[in-house]
Amino acid sequence: GESVGLHLPTLSVQEGDNSIINCAYSNSASDYFIWYKQESGKGPQFIIDIRSNMDKRQGQRVTVLLNKTVKHLSLQIAATQPGDSAVYFCAENPDYKLSFGAGTTVTVRA
Amino acid sequence: SQTIHQWPATLVQPVGSPLSLECTVEGTSNPNLYWYRQAAGRGLQLLFYSVGIGQISSEVPQNLSASRPQDRQFILSSKKLLLSDSGFYLCAREEGAKNIQYFGAGTRLSVL
Numbered sequence: 613g614e615s616v617g618l619h620l621p622t623l624s625v626q627e628g629d630n631s632i633i634n635c636a637y638s639n640s641a642s643d644y645f646i647w648y649k650q651e652s653g654k655g656p657q658f659i660i661d662i663r664s665n666m667d668k669r670q671g672q673r674v675t676v677l678l679n680k681t682v683k684h685l686s687l688q689i690a691a692t693q694p695g696d697s698a699v700y701f702c703a704e705n706p707d708y709k710l711s712f713g714a715g716t717t718v719t720v721r722a
Numbered sequence: 723s724q725t726i727h728q729w730p731a732t733l734v735q736p737v738g739s740p741l742s743l744e745c746t747v748e749g750t751s752n753p754n755l756y757w758y759r760q761a762a763g764r765g766l767q768l769l770f771y772s773v774g775i776g777q778i779s780s781e782v783p784q785n786l787s788a789s790r791p792q793d794r795q796f797i798l799s800s801k802k803l804l805l806s807d808s809g810f811y812l813c814a815r816e817e818g819a820k821n822i823q824y825f826g827a828g829t830r831l832s833v834l
Contacts, residue, residue, distance in 0.1 A: 644821060654811050655825030656728075656766070701765060705821050709781075712765040 622717045623695075631689040638683060642704035648686045650699045650715070654699045659687070659700075660694060663705035694720050725749070726826035728813050734832045741786075741800040743829050744793060745813030748794065754816035755796040757788055766812065772796060806833045808833045 625631045628722045631681075637645070643664040648656035662678050669676050675688040685702050699715040724746040735741060747753055751812040754773050768771040768781045770788035778788050785804050789797045796813060810830050 614820060648825075653828075653830070655814075655828045658822055660822060661820060661822060709768060709771065710766075710821070710823055711768075714763075714765040 615626055621714070622719070624719045624721060625692045626721050627692060629692055629693060631687075631692045631718060632698065633687040633689075633700050633702075633718065635685040635687075635713055636683060637685060637702070637704045638646070639704060639706045639711070640683070642706040644705040645678060645685050646703045646705070646710065647674075647685075647710075648701045648703060649696075649702065652698075656701060689718075692718075692720050694722065724812055726824065728811075728826035728829055730829060731827065732830045732832075734834060735803050737805055737833055738802050739809070740782065741803050741830075742796070742830070743798040743811055743813075745796040745798075745826060746794055747813075747815045749815075750817070751793055753794070755790065756814040756816070757796065757798050758812040758814065758825075760812060760828075761809050770798070789804055793814075805833050806811045 647659040648659045650656040659677050661677045662669045671688045677686045681694045697720045699717050701715045703710040727830045756771045757769040772790045786800050811826045813826040816823050
């Protein structure tokens with residue numbers, strides 16, 4: 613079964629607003645986490661990663677937060693754009709294999 | 723950037739027919755390669771991974787097999803397809819010390 617899950621399967625966001633996508637993981641041994649974006653009919657695309665020795669990492673318009681105490685990971689997207697509509701997956705890496713959650717579908721409203 | 727080629731993009735096959743999906747990668751030698759399957763509306767299920775030529779590890783017992791005849795070639799096969807083999811098949815390669823996996827465009831397989 614999947615050891616990484618998501619709080620909500622869908623998220624509807626107004627264009628220009630910030631998006632927050634949440635993810636819970638269960639494996640305490642995981643020390644590396646990745647967020648992927650998958651557009652319809654395409655392969656997942658790497659967005660941002662974070663190691664367990666960090667609690668926050670920022671990229672271009674995206675921020676990943678890691679709370680190891682409660683095994684929670686989140687992806688924040690600033691000023692959400694129509695092109696951000698996609699399925700977002702978190703993945704954890706307790707060893708050399710990634711374990712993916714089921715994904716959150718983000719829909720951006722114009 | 724490292725490129726991953728998967729083909730075909732879509733495939734419709736009858737139940738009981740054989741399958742061969744090919745993935746080739748460009749870039750650094752001896753990459754770790756992976757095959758995933760994604761059911762509609764679901765996450766990615768790891769099927770096989772390979773750390774080198776001829777080295778295949780299976781994650782899920784099933785109707786599929788994998789081979790790595792060359793350093794940058796990873797093949798997913800089946801002798802007889804089942805309806806349950808339908809899905810979106812993704813090849814990935816791992817790069818760098820960070821274990822980031824990068825994915826190909828995928829093959830949509832429909833078994834009818």
